[in-house]
Amino acid sequence: MIFAELNWGLLDQQLINGIQLGAIYALIALGYTMVYGVLKLINFAHGEVYMVGAYIAYYTAEQWLDKNSMSPWLLLAVMLLGAMAVCAILGVTIERLAYRPLRGAPRISILITAIGVSLLLQQGGLLIFRTSPQPSISEQVNPFGASNFKNLPILGDLTISWGQAAMFGVSIVLMLLLWWFVSGTKTGRGIRAVSHDFSTASLMGIDVNRMVAITFVIGSALAGAGGMMNATALGTPLDTFYGLLPGVKAFVAAVLGGIGNIPGAVAGGFLMGIAEALVIWMGYSNFKDAVAFVILIAVLLVRPSGLLGSVGQEKA
Amino acid sequence: MKQKLLLACISAALVAGLVAGCKPKDGPATGEPVPAWVPFSEVEWFDAGLGGEVVRPVSTGAGNTMEGDTIKIGMIASLSGAEKPWGDESKKGAQLAIDQANEAGGINGKQIELIVEDTGGLPATGKTATERLVSSKKVLAVLGEVASGVTGPSAEVCQSAGVPIISVGSTRTALSNTGNMFFRVCYTDAFQGAMLAKFAYDDLGIKNVAILTDKQLPYSVGLSDDFRAFFTKLGGTVVAEDFYEKGTTDFKGQLTNLKAKNPDGLFCSGYFTEIGPIARQRAAVGLDVPMFGGDGWDSSELLNSGGEGIMGSYYSNHYSNLQDREQVKNFVSTFKAKYGSEPANAMGALGYDAALVLIDALKRAAAMDSASIRDAIATTSGLEAVSGTITIGPDGNAQKAGLILKAEMYDPSKE
Known part of the structure; x- marks a missing residue:
């Protein structure tokens, strides 16, 4: 009875929508998973870093620079790099001021601190950022802009909008860069060592504080990039709660993939995005978030440490 | 390590300063058409027969009576939280109406004092704020809120205390059933x-x-x-x-x-x-x-x-800054003179109108107590307000035309 209602012709288009959505979830999920990897901390302030990234992109495009007289490509690049840089500084500042002093404290204290930082950024942001009227990045900033509406045909009737294609491309490039950094560089190896065993890594002469700081720099910069791209391509009006829902979804994606595991976060992000699109396709859009959590529970019942998480990773 | 900490603090402060120090740029030069919401048509008030039968229990609360030299009016608004943009505007609008009434000599020589409490956009906080206004500040009537979710519990408080409440922008239809103390200046869903x-x-x-x-x-x-x-x-x-x-x-x-x-x-x-x-x-x-x-x-x-x-x-x-009515033009210019910018959304006008309905009722009320003021609000008829001509119906709701706006290119110089 359910299947009789389905419009099979829309399935491929909805899958493409889901993959685009998943790329952004994956980008944010990486920050959660990397921080958890090194500190065993759920960084609840991560969604707020994403929010700051979106705001920096807005201020860059609409106020600090003159969008009418500069090359749109240069403007976009400055917005992306600016958002990533400011978020990196913010992330490392949060780590230095809020988390590092509590390094030896019980994990629950640092968890509560993370929630505190999240609230501080949400409410404190109301004092700093413009929220009334809620600002949004104008369509003209996007060089895919007016042609935002023109679609890139993939195959037959299948289309993807230029803006979404660009978002997807940048996300993939950033993920590949991260993969190269973590697996191919000495610092990356250091991060993996800290993630494997914090105290032993420090005994082996690895500067753990530096590794943790670098982790925050990378994770926050990725969140900043996600915030900038979503705000620019979709034109969502910003407020300081902008990161709340994406933060929760990306957190679920990270847990789904196996928190602490980098490919897992990417897999979890794509799985969430595609699942959401399929639920919408089946005509149950009012249950789309519930389904995300049902999948989470189902996966965790079968694989308690997530899709790609290794069993026994969690040390008592 | 201390230097690093200092560096971190300084960079954080710099970023904050950079953002905060920025002023929005001015809009395009006048004479150039810009996208705007332009009044398109009006739909006269009619009884749609939706929302079920309205049952309004009569309050048994004693209400408050005027004490001291000023007429105390309470207001609840979301001055913090996600609904701040609407709360701020509603407060500005109400304050403007009350300042104007006070400058014109007040009510029988008595000045009106507006006491504003923040709800944070949260139902529980709104309820506590209303209780504080009604029981400790002894206000004669309450204005607000914008969000129906906050107005609901706050209106219950007013209903049981016997203090009238005029909601600014809560359109949820079922609120009419709260009781005879509840009124609103907006239309229902x-x-x-x-x-x-x-x-x-x-x-x-x-x-x-x-x-x-x-x-x-x-x-x-x-x-x-x-x-x-x-x-x-x-x-x-x-x-x-x-x-x-x-x-x-x-x-x-x-x-x-x-x-x-x-x-x-x-x-x-x-x-x-x-x-x-x-x-x-x-x-x-x-x-x-x-x-x-x-x-x-x-x-x-x-x-x-x-x-x-x-x-x-x-x-x-409910309202548009561009409407061609005298009340609207006066409202926009006085609002701009007082606050430096035009009303950002309709809650400014509705906050103003809620206060206007109340001031009109204060002028007609038999005595300065909650019950008399309630009766005067209930008989509001043909009041020329900013958002239209307001008549309060038997269900406590404003009966006025609805306004339809259309997004069009608009040339401000053609005013």
């Missing part, structure tokens, strides 16, 4: 839904409509229900309905589904935050049909966030 259905069916000629609802928002769900009920009553068909929840940014999935059903109109009952991205993305999936919605669309930012996709859309509002 039942009227708004019916009026939009009538407008779409009669004026836009839409017969097959698609509905997009924010299922997390009782406002949106209620408005969609009332719209659907009246639209089908008129003979129209709802060909497709899809859902999302507040905070969603990607709507292409839902829009792809709706387009497949070939509607000739798209009704979106949610808040403006999601309407902008929907408008941008509907073009991306090729859903080029008239888009329209309710007063949740009210924000000057929607024209920017909606981009080209919002042009030619319609929504129903």
Whole structure:
């Protein structure tokens, strides 16, 4: 009875929508998973870093620079790099001021601190950022802009909008860069060592504080990039709660993939995005978030440490 | 380590300063047409017969009586939290009306004092704030709130205390049943839904409509229900309905589904935050049909966030800065003189009107106590206010025309 209602012709288009959505979830999920990897901390302030990234992109495009007289490509690049840089500084500042002093404290204290930082950024942001009227990045900033509406045909009737294609491309490039950094560089190896065993890594002469700081720099910069791209391509009006829902979804994606595991976060992000699109396709859009959590529970019942998480990773 | 800490603090402070120090740039030079919400038509008040029978229990509370030299009026508004943009405006509007009344000599020589409490946009905080106003500040009447979810519990407090409350912008129909102490200066969702259905069916000629609802928002769900009920009553068909929840940014999935059903109109009952991205993305999936919605669309930012996709859309509002009425022109100019900017949304005008209805009632009230003021509010008739000519109906709601706005290129120099 359910299947009789389905419009099979829309399935491929909805899958493409889901993959685009998943790329952004994956980008944010990486920050959660990397921080958890090194500190065993759920960084609840991560969604707020994403929010700051979106705001920096807005201020860059609409106020600090003159969008009418500069090359749109240069403007976009400055917005992306600016958002990533400011978020990196913010992330490392949060780590230095809020988390590092509590390094030896019980994990629950640092968890509560993370929630505190999240609230501080949400409410404190109301004092700093413009929220009334809620600002949004104008369509003209996007060089895919007016042609935002023109679609890139993939195959037959299948289309993807230029803006979404660009978002997807940048996300993939950033993920590949991260993969190269973590697996191919000495610092990356250091991060993996800290993630494997914090105290032993420090005994082996690895500067753990530096590794943790670098982790925050990378994770926050990725969140900043996600915030900038979503705000620019979709034109969502910003407020300081902008990161709340994406933060929760990306957190679920990270847990789904196996928190602490980098490919897992990417897999979890794509799985969430595609699942959401399929639920919408089946005509149950009012249950789309519930389904995300049902999948989470189902996966965790079968694989308690997530899709790609290794069993026994969690040390008592 | 100390230096690093200092460095971190300085960089954080620099970023904050950089952001805070920035002033929004001025708009384009005058004489150049800009996108704007232009008044399109008015839908006269009618009884839609939706929302069920209204039962208004009579309060047994004693109410408050004037003490001291000033007439104390309370106001609840979201001055913090996500609904701050609306709370701030409603407070500015009410304060303006009361300042004007005071400058004109007050009520029988007595000055009106407005005591504002912050609700943070939260029902529980709003309830406590109202209790504080009613029991410790001894206010004679309360103004506010904007959000129905906060107004509900606050109105219960007023109902049991016997203090009248005039809501600024809460459109939830069922609030009328709170009791005889509850009034509002805005229309109800039942009227708004019916009026939009009538407008779409009669004026836009839409017969097959698609509905997009924010299922997390009782406002949106209620408005969609009332719209659907009246639209089908008129003979129209709802060909497709899809859902999302507040905070969603990607709507292409839902829009792809709706387009497949070939509607000739798209009704979106949610808040403006999601309407902008929907408008941008509907073009991306090729859903080029008239888009329209309710007063949740009210924000000057929607024209920017909606981009080209919002042009030619319609929504129903309580008020527009561009309306060609004397009351509106006076309101906009005095508001601008006092606060330095034009009203950012309709809550400024509705806050002003809520205070205006109350001031009008204070002038007519037999005595300075809550019960007399309530009776005077209930008999408000033909009051020329900013958002229209207000008559308070037997259900406590303002009976006035609904305004339809359209997104068009507007030339400010043609004023």
